[in-house]
Amino acid sequence: xxxxxDLKIRINSVKSTQKIxxxxxxxxxxxxxxxxxxxxxARPYAERMEKVLTGLGASVAGxxxxxxxxxxxxxDDVELVIVAxxxxxxxxxxxxxxxxxARIHLRELIAAGKTVKILCIGKKGxxxxxxxFGDKIIDVKDMSGIKKLGFADAxxxxxxxxxxxxxxxxxxxxxxxxxxxxxxxxxTTKQQLIPTPLPEAxxxxxxxxxxxxxxxxxxPDETAILDDLLPRNVAVQIYRGLLENAxxxxxxxxxxxDNATRNAGDMIDSLSITYNRTRQANITKELIEIISxxxxx
Amino acid sequence: MTDTLHYEIxxxxxxxxxxxxxxxxxxxxxxxxxxxxxxxxxxxxxRPGVVEIFETEGGTPERLFVKGGLAQISPAGLTILxxxxxxxxxVDLDDLNKKIAxxxxxxxxxxxxxxxxxxxxxxxxxxxxADIVAH
Numbered sequence: 001x002x003x004x005x006d007l008k009i010r011i012n013s014v015k016s017t018q019k020i021x022x023x024x025x026x027x028x029x030x031x032x033x034x035x036x037x038x039x040x041x042a043r044p045y046a047e048r049m050e051k052v053l054t055g056l057g058a059s060v061a062g063x064x065x066x067x068x069x070x071x072x073x074x075x076d077d078v079e080l081v082i083v084a085x086x087x088x089x090x091x092x093x094x095x096x097x098x099x100x101x102a103r104i105h106l107r108e109l110i111a112a113g114k115t116v117k118i119l120c121i122g123k124k125g126x127x128x129x130x131x132x133f134g135d136k137i138i139d140v141k142d143m144s145g146i147k148k149l150g151f152a153d154a155x156x157x158x159x160x161x162x163x164x165x166x167x168x169x170x171x172x173x174x175x176x177x178x179x180x181x182x183x184x185x186x187x188t189t190k191q192q193l194i195p196t197p198l199p200e201a202x203x204x205x206x207x208x209x210x211x212x213x214x215x216x217x218x219x220p221d222e223t224a225i226l227d228d229l230l231p232r233n234v235a236v237q238i239y240r241g242l243l244e245n246a247x248x249x250x251x252x253x254x255x256x257x258d259n260a261t262r263n264a265g266d267m268i269d270s271l272s273i274t275y276n277r278t279r280q281a282n283i284t285k286e287l288i289e290i291i292s293x294x295x296x297x
Numbered sequence: 298m299t300d301t302l303h304y305e306i307x308x309x310x311x312x313x314x315x316x317x318x319x320x321x322x323x324x325x326x327x328x329x330x331x332x333x334x335x336x337x338x339x340x341x342x343x344r345p346g347v348v349e350i351f352e353t354e355g356g357t358p359e360r361l362f363v364k365g366g367l368a369q370i371s372p373a374g375l376t377i378l379x380x381x382x383x384x385x386x387x388v389d390l391d392d393l394n395k396k397i398a399x400x401x402x403x404x405x406x407x408x409x410x411x412x413x414x415x416x417x418x419x420x421x422x423x424x425x426x427a428d429i430v431a432h
Contacts, residue, residue, distance in 0.1 A: 041312070045310075045312075048307060048378055052367065150310065151308070154309075159415060166411050218339070218340050219339065220326055220327055228365075
């Protein structure tokens with residue numbers, strides 16, 4: 001039976017923990033708002049890019065000399081798996097879910113006899129993955145110094161990824177991240193980056209519709225435009241993934257901290273009841289002692 | 298026929314402009330071209346250069362430096378997917394010249410062709426920008 005003093009100390013410590021989790025929840029909520037705005041602001045560019053690619057890709061894909069970013073290297077022996085996670089913990093199952101999805105994919109690839117290379121963005125994912133795939137991790141991108149994620153940050157990563165592709169270091173690149181749905185729901189998403197998957201247009205007409213149904217003049221020509229566009233698309237996709245990831249992280253943290261605050265509240269309640277009962281029991285005990293002492297006289 | 302051209306300038310980070318203009322001069326990869334209302338549909342890559350937005354005919358243009366990207370003219374208007382834009386007022390020429398020199402050194406020291414190509418691309422837009430600012 002803990003003494004009254006011990007109970008008081010425990011109640012106070014849970015109370016201060018609750019204050020911290022409450023503050024963290026509010027911080028996460030305001031960061032989430034900003035992250036969501038950034039993700040929304042990036043949407044128009046990605047959408048327009050997709051439209052252009054759909055229209056162009058359909059007409060170029062069949063031609064010889066199309067960019068390897070579009071048609072691939074013709075092999076799929078080496079796969080680069082990019083795992084985006086967070087830099088900081090205390091965000092519930094956020095990192096665990098991403099890593100779990102990545103791990104399943106990695107094990108499948110290894111079982112199929114393929115070579116895998118792993119690029120970690122964010123050190124939380126790296127810390128878990130290195131236990132099982134330590135020798136396969138080629139690089140870890142530290143994002144902790146970045147306050148506000150800009151396109152330039154994504155572009156730096158994209159340039160490295162593309163340079164490795166051009167040197168023939170891998171055949172396929174896949175990106176793992178958490179897509180933001182709501183503060184409660186984040187979908188772990190696997191997305192193929194290279195070769196660029198073209199959104200399927202049902203037929204030629206639909207592809208033309210994407211471009212406004214008009215016959216276009218191309219300057220310099222379709223292939224050249226596509227060659228220029230595809231590398232940029234990789235950067236845009238990475239940027240979008242990272243933005244979604246950032247919003248998801250804050251959403252997950254907000255939910256986790258909300259739960260923690262509630263748990264702390266429950267704990268304070270039950271500790272308070274124990275505290276009051278103990279206090280009552282002590283008083284009763286003292287009374288009995290006095291009464292029985294008086295009776296004995 | 299409408300007498301203004303609807304245009305949008307979009308950067309990866311956000312929608313920069315969404316408005317009407319009388320004419321827009323775009324630095325296309327094969328040469329500058331002016332987009333006027335009801336221009337024939339076309340698509341062109343952009344070289345590093347200045348996009349000039351004439352809100353009214355014969356007025357003073359708003360000048361915006363674009364590092365590269367894609368311009369698409371559709372019946373709905375002009376869309377510029379810009380890689381990155383800079384306002385010309387923000388450019389410090391001395392600083393830029395230093396960066397150009399640095400990048401030239403980087404090209405010398407580049408380990409392989411892939412790295413060199415990356416630096417050369419950087420150099421291209423910096424030189425273009427320095428040219429425009431100096432004049």
